[in-house]
Amino acid sequence: MGNILNGKEVAEALKQKLKVEVDELRKKGVVPTLSIVIVGDRADSAAYIKGAVKRCGEIGIECNVTELPQDLSQNEFIEVIHRQNADKKIHGIMIMRPLPSQISEDVVKYEISPAKDVDCFNPINVSKVMSGEEGGFAPCTPSAVMEILHHYGIDPKGKKTVIVGRSMVVGRPLAMMLLKENATITICHTRTINLAEETSRAEILIAAAGKIKMIKKDMVKEGAVVIDVGINFDENGRMCGDVDFDEVSPAAGMITPVPGGVGAVTSTVLAKHVIEACKMQS
Amino acid sequence: MGNILNGKEVAEALKQKLKVEVDELRKKGVVPTLSIVIVGDRADSAAYIKGAVKRCGEIGIECNVTELPQDLSQNEFIEVIHRQNADKKIHGIMIMRPLPSQISEDVVKYEISPAKDVDCFNPINVSKVMSGEEGGFAPCTPSAVMEILHHYGIDPKGKKTVIVGRSMVVGRPLAMMLLKENATITICHTRTINLAEETSRAEILIAAAGKIKMIKKDMVKEGAVVIDVGINFDENGRMCGDVDFDEVSPAAGMITPVPGGVGAVTSTVLAKHVIEACKMQS
Incomplete structure (x- = not known):
């Protein structure tokens, strides 16, 4: 049985570090503040926001x-964002x-201030992820993958690293972040002809395809x-990933x-980004 | 001996197409215009500009x-760019x-208007290359690679495509452009442990490392x-690529x-981008 990379443990360790940083900021009278903006009702968003x-x-x-009505116009939405950009x-x-x-x-992605854009919506932050330039924010999910690797001392340098999935929220930015840490990167997707051949070469395999138990x-x-980035639900409503855990875990390291x-x-990565943004703005 | 992918032929075919487009624009009284801005003297830039x-x-x-003095200040440079942004x-x-x-x-990369940024300097265009969004400009060199593939009817879809080199002017944007056309992409670089193992899997191999005859x-x-993107000069001053052409060409398809x-x-790709920019602005 492979060793478990325990996300809760990673989050807990990061949380303790961040609490110290927040305490220091609060002592200086600065309260790091996150604004979450949601338009209309979505059950999945509500669960994420709660967490x-x-x-x-x-x-x-x-x-x-900030909960905004489903029928909000684009201009009204942009006004809200501009107000929050200006709010110190x-x-x-x-x-x-x-x-x-x-x-x-x-x-609207151009309207959020890049300095406050803690989940990489603005193209300026997308560009920084691609170039590896410091001072921007990567999306929270690929950043969480990097936190797990760092926490467990897994150095991707020179490693054959295969990512299944090429979305703008996970696959592509994660490829660029791993490239920055000197991994040899392969990006696979639905059009990859022999997927198993590619994935079985991987020393580090990232499943981010959004397809239940496909690995x-x-x-x-x-x-x-x-590393399993998938969040899917099986026929019994049980959450499971893109990796068939029961099958794969005995073989995985x-x-x-x-x-x-x-x-x-x-x-917790989102919280980390808010604190970084707060420090850059203070 | 492998078939030669003749860049001159590709350029010539593209040129004929573009001439027709320019004729149409000129008939409407629009003269597509490119401004090249150079600060100080550089022999390599001078040769590129001449071409x-x-x-x-x-x-x-x-x-x-526009030739500007070597000691131009950043603010003066930005003023020039802003003037050209505004010049219809x-x-x-x-x-x-x-x-x-x-x-x-x-x-200064943020100061050039994205609509006029025909070689992908502004982060907004970098972000569009990464996301695959239309209406932006990719850098000219990776775009030239794509022109060659298209001209010769080489479809990267599902192909094992290996890029050696991860620069922001070639390797990374080219990876994203090939991904958009459904290639399975591997990016190698100086930290890749067994480079030969990776490159010899490639159905399409792109050498963009800037290291003379390394392949x-x-x-x-x-x-x-x-596809050899390298431009190097050997001990006799002869131009050669990243690929050892004499050795490799008999094996290559x-x-x-x-x-x-x-x-x-x-x-010629640069000219194509100028015409696209002109059409978008007219």
């Missing part, structure tokens, strides 16, 4: 949730996506580090479970 | 070169890099498409020579 608010509270970060008490802004169809993400035992190299893996770290 | 001006002229694009007669702006040290590229015969799969390969296409 983020709880985690921020534990760390000492103030959290304001707000250090980080997280806009819940997807937005309703009358609000174009390709338009089987014969697709994984003995002893590999397996180290593996993240779902739940309790990457997903357990993202809200 | 670009010649090629643009053949296609019917007006070309203005200029459709594309190409800033020759590197800039002198008193001008920070990380600062040897035993690193290339029989029948592979080999198709291969670009140096000179006469990718480098022969870049200035």
Whole structure:
């Protein structure tokens, strides 16, 4: 059985570090503050917000949730963002996506101040992730993957690292972040012809395809580090990842479970980004 | 002997297409115009500019070169860029890099209008390359690689495509552009442990490392498409690529020579971007 890469442990260790930083900021009279903006009702967003608010509270970060009506116009939405950009008490802004169809993400993404854009919505932060430039914010989920690797002392340098999935929220930015740490990167996706051939070469395998239990035992190299970014629900409503954990875990060297893996770290990474934003603005 | 992917032929075919487009624009009274901005003297830049001006002229694009003094301040440089952004007669702006040290590229890159940024300097265009969003400009060199593939009907879809080199002017943007066309992408670099193992898996191999003749015969799969982005000079001052052409060409299925390969296409791609910019602005 592979060793478990325990997301809760990673999040807990990071949380303790962040609490110290928040204490220092609060002693100087600065209260790190996150604004979460949601347009309309979405059950998945509501669950995410609940977790983020709880985690921020534990760390000492103030959290304001702005709930906006489903039929809000794009201009009204932009006004809200501009007001929050200008509000010196707000250090980080997280806009819940997807937005309703009358609000174009390709338009409004330019409106959030890059300095407050703690989940990498603004293209300026996307560009920084691609170039490896410091001082920006990567999306929280790939950042959570990097936190897990760092926590367990897994250095991707020179390692054959295979990512399954090429989304803008995980696969692509994660490829760039791992490249910055000198991994040899392969990006696979639905059009990859022999996926198993690619994945079984991986010393570090990242599953971020959004397809339930698609990574089987014969697709994984003995002893590999397996990071499962997937969040899916099986026919019994049980949460599971993109990796068939029961099959794969005996072969893997180290593996993240779902739940309790990457997903357990993202809200703490969000808190980390808010604190970084707060420090840059103070 | 592998078939030669002839850059001059690709450039010539593209040129004929672009001339028709320019004729149409000129009939409407619009003269597509490129501004090239250079600060100080650099022999390599001068050679590039000469080629670009010649090629643009053949296609019917007006070309203005602004030569600025080596000791120009950052603010003065930004003023020049802002003036050209506002000038309706200029459709594309190409800033020759590197800039002198008193001008920070990380600062001034935000100042060029993304709509006129025909060589992908502004982060907004970098972000569009990463996300695959339309309406931006990729850097000219990786775009030239894509032109060659398209011209010869080489579809990267599902192909094992290995890029050696991870620069922001070639390796990384090219990875994203090939990913958009559904290639399975591997990015290698100086820290890759067994480079030959990676490159010899490639159905399409792109050498963009900037290291003279580093790709040897035993690193290339029989029948592979080999694209050489390198421009180096040997001990006799002869231009050669990152691929050891004499050794590799008998094994390769198709291969670009140096000179006469990718480098022969870049200035025509630049012209293409100027025409696209002109159409978007007219």
